[in-house]
Amino acid sequence: MLLSSANAIEAAAEALRERLSPPVFEHILGQVPDAWLLPEPGISTPAAKRAAYVDFLDRRLGASSNFVQEALRARAELV
Numbered sequence: 001m002l003l004s005s006a007n008a009i010e011a012a013a014e015a016l017r018e019r020l021s022p023p024v025f026e027h028i029l030g031q032v033p034d035a036w037l038l039p040e041p042g043i044s045t046p047a048a049k050r051a052a053y054v055d056f057l058d059r060r061l062g063a064s065s066n067f068v069q070e071a072l073r074a075r076a077e078l079v
Contacts, residue, residue, distance in 0.1 A: 003075045013068045020061055025054045 006044050033045040 003071070004079050006071070009068055009075065010072050013064060017061065017064060020057075020071055022054050022058050025057045026050070029053050 037046040
């Protein structure tokens with residue numbers, strides 16, 4: 001199990017949080033071909049789908065401390 005070796009969860013999370021942002025997400029999603037971004041209800045264009053992904057990833061980044069705390073809790077139970 002990886003958690004037993006994960007002794008720098010908080011440091012890794014902080015380093016990644018510093019590197020990730022909506023402009024980074026926009027750049028990455030700009031590389032995704034339009035053909036991969038199929039329409040769905042409420043999101044009819046590739047541009048709208050990219051924007052929805054950027055929003056989703058930004059919200060996940062904002063909640064990343066929750067994931068870090070859960071990983072730390074799980075590691076504490078394991079180790």
